[in-house]
Amino acid sequence: MAGNAIDGGERAIDMARRQRAPVGTAPIDARARFNGGADVAAAGAARAGGRVYARAMPVSRGLYALRYIAAEDGDVPPKVVASFAPDSDPGARLFYGPDNADGVLRAPGDALVVSVASDSVVVVTIFVEGAARNDGVKLKLDRLDRVTDRDESALRQSAGREAAAPEALPVFMSGHIAYRGDVTTRTGEWLGEPGAQEDIEGFSVHWPRRPIGVDIGYGCEVAGLGEVPETLTGDFVGTRKRMLPVVSISFRLRDEKAEQFDLELEAAFRDGSLVKVSGREVSARARDGVSPLVGVRLLVRKLRASDVEGKGPNGVPAGIQSGRVKLYRGSSGGRLSVAGQGQLP
DSSP, X not given: OOSSOOHHHHHHHHHHHHHSSOTTOOOOOTTEEOOSSOHHHHHHHHHTTOEEEEEEEEEOSEEEEEEEEEXXXXXXXXXXXXXXXXXXXXXXXXEEOGGGTTSOBOSTTOEEEEEESSOEEEEEEEEESSSOSSOOEEEEEEESSSOOHHHHHHHHHHHHHHHSOOOBOSOEEEEEETTTEEEEOOTTOOEEOTTOOSOEEEEEEEOTTOOTTOEEEEEEEETTTEEEEEEETTOEEXXXXXXXXXXXXXXXXXXXXXXXXXXXXXXXXTTSOEEEEEESEEEEEOTTSOOOEEEEEEEXXXXXXXXXXXXXXXXXXXXXXXXXXXXXXXXSTTOEEETTTEEEO
């Protein structure tokens, strides 16, 4: 044993390692006192005041890692030796690391690898100093040649982190809403809201600390006035206090660094239509073509280098036909439709 080593225990370990399996073992209960087999090992440990325990670990064809996880006695941790029960795979093998070349797991952190070609039983013999009531160790047998549920969960989490959208940049909107007046939002907030009855009459896009080489051009169509010319961040489009609602909107990234960014637009209209679209150029109109805009939210994200390389000139993935996809959710029936393709079931 560590520190105050006992000769009998060391001889017992050597005998168990040489014999590969306890002599004359009956079926072994996990954590049961090792009472009939490994007579020499038990006798050696008993003479020194220690005890010997054993566990049986059935394994099927495959590759496993037996890990020494923890010991109740951290000062003098029990020593662990592995072997195979009779009638196990004749070609079963144990592999040890450089710190356990003698075949003994001496402390938490040690491990061995088990390789079997058919159903077998790994017998783990634990040598404990003193009159312990149990073996006082935590062991774990992990399958190495299979993808586990934990592996799959870790992969999903990793994929989710990689696929997660980059954080939205500090772009926000302000506008004039009928019966409410001028309203200013924060980044990621709606100007107006879905389901509202107050129409948006005009709006501005604000981009503090906007990078050099990129800007947002935006315009709208106002009921009774028609198209309003495109303007840039900080400017107002539409009307105020004239009860003339906006009925369509459009946004586009422009200038030489536009391809490094992406727009995400959500727009809600009084007829219940909800439009969601993303890309470097985005626009929205109600399903009926004339209903007023009651809510809009615009996000700007900085693309990763890999995303930039995989996109074509209009911000859509390379190899996919360019064009904006608009999803409409009407107030009746809850059905979705894709612009130009009719209703979806």
